[in-house]
Amino acid sequence: MTEQEWTGVAGRRVVITGATAGIGLAAAEELTRRGAHLTIVARDAERGRAAADRIAAAAATVTAGRDAPPSDVLMADLASQASVRELAREILDRYPRLDVLANNAGAVNTKRVVTTDGIELTWAVNHLAPFLLTTLLEARLRESAPARVITTASDAHMGARIPFGDFENGTDDASGFRRYGQTKLANILFTSELARRLEGSGVTANCYHPGFVASNFNRNNGGRMRLAMFLSRPFARSNERGADTLLWLADSPAVSDQSGWYFVDRRLGKPSREALDQESAARLWDLSERQVAASAAGRTT
Numbered sequence: 001m002t003e004q005e006w007t008g009v010a011g012r013r014v015v016i017t018g019a020t021a022g023i024g025l026a027a028a029e030e031l032t033r034r035g036a037h038l039t040i041v042a043r044d045a046e047r048g049r050a051a052a053d054r055i056a057a058a059a060a061t062v063t064a065g066r067d068a069p070p071s072d073v074l075m076a077d078l079a080s081q082a083s084v085r086e087l088a089r090e091i092l093d094r095y096p097r098l099d100v101l102a103n104n105a106g107a108v109n110t111k112r113v114v115t116t117d118g119i120e121l122t123w124a125v126n127h128l129a130p131f132l133l134t135t136l137l138e139a140r141l142r143e144s145a146p147a148r149v150i151t152t153a154s155d156a157h158m159g160a161r162i163p164f165g166d167f168e169n170g171t172d173d174a175s176g177f178r179r180y181g182q183t184k185l186a187n188i189l190f191t192s193e194l195a196r197r198l199e200g201s202g203v204t205a206n207c208y209h210p211g212f213v214a215s216n217f218n219r220n221n222g223g224r225m226r227l228a229m230f231l232s233r234p235f236a237r238s239n240e241r242g243a244d245t246l247l248w249l250a251d252s253p254a255v256s257d258q259s260g261w262y263f264v265d266r267r268l269g270k271p272s273r274e275a276l277d278q279e280s281a282a283r284l285w286d287l288s289e290r291q292v293a294a295s296a297a298g299r300t301t
Contacts, residue, residue, distance in 0.1 A: 006146050006256045010035030013095050017041040018105030020051040023210050027243035029058035032071060034251060039072040048073040078105055078129035079115045081295040088136035097144045098137060100250050103130035103151040112175035117295040126183035131190055131288045145202025150249045153207040157185035158272050162280060167287055186284060188262050188271050193281040195260030204259035206249050209269060213242035
């Protein structure tokens, strides 16, 4: 197989975070139907087992009684950089190939919470976890080329700016939807800089906006948010439609030569001006390296 050939996910190792519910679970079910060798990352063991059972049932609908590749479940708390590092070690130990890494996990927290690494929780889960996991697995992805990195972003990045000065001066105090928008901008900038660094390797990096989806997202923020999400369901997309562009980026040969882009409904999207700033992308990469290096050294930022 040459670096230019991509015939789909059948028979390939796919690792996806945030796959126990919502668009991640919908994508995992369909990836298995398409013959992927799937690994899902879960924070809760019971939810991980339940998701694996659903994925197996989805696979059974197309295998006509034949044995489908079982889905692996790996445990990790993406808010903890030590846990992300352990997850990466387990992936490297288990799998000689890694064909697709889908950084799908994400959350929003209306109240400011700081992790054990000294990082605000939404920033830790939505940006630093995929940054750290991807960079730890980069060599394996390169060895497996052609390979793909896909990150779930959002149009919530519109109007956001990365508070570089606050991070660098130790005065960051962002939280809630303002911080969520910053993390989604960070997902796009990370994708852009990653694609630049991977140029010529046979590994592509893209991100996408799934649309407003009727999932469990944002239901961890109290009764008012749960009610708001419930009332908005008639206007929301299904999980399956939300997962469609992720599946397309993972499976389709049509995007084999596309890297560093932001997609919406299988088309190139128009991100904000800030999301197109290459200097910001490089600056964010440097900031992220310092933030994960600090945790590795037992320090906080």
